[in-house]
Structure formats: C-alpha cells, structure tokens
Amino acid sequence: MTVRAGWLLPAGQTREDTRLVPLGTMAPETAMTSRDGVIAGGDPFAATGVTAMQVQIGTGRAIVQGTTAQGAYPVAITSPETLTLVEGNAQYARIDSVVLHVSDGLYDTSEQTAVAVEVIQGEPRATPTAPTLPAGTLRLWDITVPAGASAGTGGITWASALADRRRYTASYGGIIPRGWGLSFAGAYPGQYRDNGAGLDRWDGTAWQPLEPSVGWTAVTLAAGFSNSGNAQGTVRYRRITLAGVPFLQLRGGVSWATSGSIPNSGNLLASVLPANCRPAALTSLPIAAGGVDIKLDAQTSGQLRLISSSGVTTWAALSGVQYPLDA
Known part of the structure; x- marks a missing residue:
C-alpha cells in the first residue's frame, strides 16, 4: 500500500503509518478545521508525464481536510503512483485535476474507507475550467487534455499541460510556504x-x-546629471521596512560637467519617486560631494534636491542615504 492515511482505517493505523504520515496540530483555518495542503520538503507530489496519456505522481505528505465534523486526515504517498487519463473529447479540451482523495463512509456516500491519488475529470468545453472538488480532496495538479488527445494521436504535451496547484501548509505557528494561490x-x-x-x-x-520586495530600482536623472559620480555606480532606490517603519534607501553617485555649478537648480530627478517612496515631511540629510559636504533634500513631491552654498566640484554621493517615510 503506497497511499496511506492516519486516523482512517477501521482497524486502526499501523505503527509504520504513524511514522510516515504528518501528525500534530496543523495551521488552522477555523476554530475546528485545519488548513489542508502539502507538507514542504524536496519536491512533494511532483508530476511527470511517463507515456502519452499517463502521469506519475511522486512521493510526499499532506493534510486533507474533510467536512468540519470529520476533521483532517494526514496522508502520505510512499512510492510513486501512475495515473491514466481518459482520452480527449472529439470537439473540446477539458481540464482534469489530480487530487488526494479520502473516502470515509461514516461521513460521505462512498460506502468505503480508503485514500487514493486519483484523477477527477473536468467537463469538455470551449473554455474549459477545472472541476469542482468534493469534500475530502486536495488538488495537486490540473492537466489540460486537448480535444482528440489519445495515445494514437501523440497524447498530452506534458510540458505545457501540467499546471501546479499544490498549496502548502505548516504546523501551528509555522510560516506557510509560498505555493499556488x-x-x-x-x-x-x-x-x-x-x-x-x-x-x-x-x-x-x-x-x-x-x-516588501527589496530589489533596487534605477532613477531617471534630470538633464545635466549622469550616473556613477566618484565611481559609485548608478543611482538607485528601494523601499524597506525596519522595526515596522517604512524607509527609503539610496545608493550610487551623480556627476555633472561644470565645477561649482549644480544643474537644474539641484533637482536630481526627471521623474519623481512614486507616492509610496516619498517622505511625509521634508527630510534633509548631509551627504558627501566633491570638495565639500552638501545637503540632500528629500521632498514630499518625490523630488531629490542637492543644496550647496559653495565649493562643490562635480560629483555627489548618495550611497548610504536612508530616511523614514512616515510622519
């Protein structure tokens, strides 16, 4: 038996079942239900096309939630399972779903006690959709079956037909891994x-x-300015959160042609920073520049302005600049 469930079999689960299936208090969804999903680790329940109309589902562990009354079932596949899909409809494509399915005759109409990985067939339509699932099932993959697909016509193109629908769960208090949806x-x-x-x-x-995403975004400099002043690289920014407070970070350097004459009245940007990257109040910061320390004004309009009384040469540095955005 390669598909196993805990707390399902009428004669009780074996000690081996208990060791293999995930047990414990899982992430809740309501007061009496658990978030069903795949247990992360490796590539659980990986799908691989093995013949024109057959797909193999790899090993893995999961939680399958039934109705509120019946609770959640810990499930494991301990050896890869091969499933055969029905041939395609003559006219329309359809979407089939590969699921873990727990049948429990105490709560459903199946009149059996079993757990399996199986295919639930969708309806052939001009615009097909995935089938609605009954209680006690967990969707793992959707498979698009083209019209007329069969072993004789070349079957399913697995690289494009498989859509990953694995969603993940974790134990109570754990961080839920990124998955589908x-x-x-x-x-x-x-x-x-x-x-x-x-x-x-x-x-x-x-x-x-x-x-939030901590990738750097390059600014668009105003006429007269160029990047990499003092060899410090392109001027870029990113919005980060520190101790719950939003901040803007800058890096890079700017340069200009004429010593002592900052272009564009010191306004650096041809395109101002986006709304969520502007300070709630004017924020002034000291920065390094050629020949003298000068000031950078981060304005509520999203503009960055260099201000110097005299002595500045032809570059200014923005690396290390960081300021809060909240009031």
Whole structure:
C-alpha cells in the first residue's frame, strides 16, 4: 500500500503509518478545521508525464481536510503512483485535476474507507475550467487534455499541460510556504506566510507585508546629471521596512560637467519617486560631494534636491542615504 492515511482505517493505523504520515496540530483555518495542503520538503507530489496519456505522481505528505465534523486526515504517498487519463473529447479540451482523495463512509456516500491519488475529470468545453472538488480532496495538479488527445494521436504535451496547484501548509505557528494561490485569508492575528519575496503577517483583516520586495530600482536623472559620480555606480532606490517603519534607501553617485555649478537648480530627478517612496515631511540629510559636504533634500513631491552654498566640484554621493517615510 503506497497511499496511506492516519486516523482512517477501521482497524486502526499501523505503527509504520504513524511514522510516515504528518501528525500534530496543523495551521488552522477555523476554530475546528485545519488548513489542508502539502507538507514542504524536496519536491512533494511532483508530476511527470511517463507515456502519452499517463502521469506519475511522486512521493510526499499532506493534510486533507474533510467536512468540519470529520476533521483532517494526514496522508502520505510512499512510492510513486501512475495515473491514466481518459482520452480527449472529439470537439473540446477539458481540464482534469489530480487530487488526494479520502473516502470515509461514516461521513460521505462512498460506502468505503480508503485514500487514493486519483484523477477527477473536468467537463469538455470551449473554455474549459477545472472541476469542482468534493469534500475530502486536495488538488495537486490540473492537466489540460486537448480535444482528440489519445495515445494514437501523440497524447498530452506534458510540458505545457501540467499546471501546479499544490498549496502548502505548516504546523501551528509555522510560516506557510509560498505555493499556488495567495488569495486566502489568515486564520488568526499573528499568522505568517511566505509571499515569494518576503513575509506577510495577518492582522485580523488583511495580510500586511513585513518586508516588501527589496530589489533596487534605477532613477531617471534630470538633464545635466549622469550616473556613477566618484565611481559609485548608478543611482538607485528601494523601499524597506525596519522595526515596522517604512524607509527609503539610496545608493550610487551623480556627476555633472561644470565645477561649482549644480544643474537644474539641484533637482536630481526627471521623474519623481512614486507616492509610496516619498517622505511625509521634508527630510534633509548631509551627504558627501566633491570638495565639500552638501545637503540632500528629500521632498514630499518625490523630488531629490542637492543644496550647496559653495565649493562643490562635480560629483555627489548618495550611497548610504536612508530616511523614514512616515510622519
């Protein structure tokens, strides 16, 4: 038996079942239900096309939530399973779903006690959609079956047909890994998830990013300025959060042609910074420049302005500049 479930078999689970399936208190969704999903680690339940109409699902572990009354089932696949898809409809494509399915005759109409990885067939349509799943199932993959697909016609092009629908779960208090779909609500204030670029925290109403994307964005300099002043590289910015406070960081350097004469009245940018990168109040910072220390004004309009009384040569440095954006 390669597909196993805990707390399902009428004779009780074996000691080996207990060691293999994920047990413990998992991430909740409501007061009495668990967030179902795949347990991260390696590439659980990987899908590989093995013949024209057959797909192999790899090993892995998961939690499958039934109805509120029946609870959640820990499930494991301990050896790869091969599934055969029905031939395509003559006229329309369809979308089939590969799922983990727990049948429990105490709660459903299956009249059996079993767990399996199986294909739920979608309806052939001009614009096909994935099938609706019954309780006790966890979607792993969607597979587009073209019209007329069969072993004789070349079957399914697996590279384009497979759509990853694995969503992940974690134990209570753990960070939920990034998986398919980010449109789910949190279960309790203080829950965390990986959004693919950083962490989100559920505040009871919405997910709040703890650390937005920290990639650098190059600015567009005004006429008369060029990048890499004093060999410090392109002028770039990024918005970060430190101890809950939004900050803007700058790096790089600017230069200009005429010593002692800063172009464009010192206004650096041809395109001002976006609204979420502007300080709530005018913020002035000391910076280094050729021949003299000067001031950088970060303006509420999104403009950055160099201000110097005299003595500046032909470059200014922005590396290391950092200032808060809140009031």
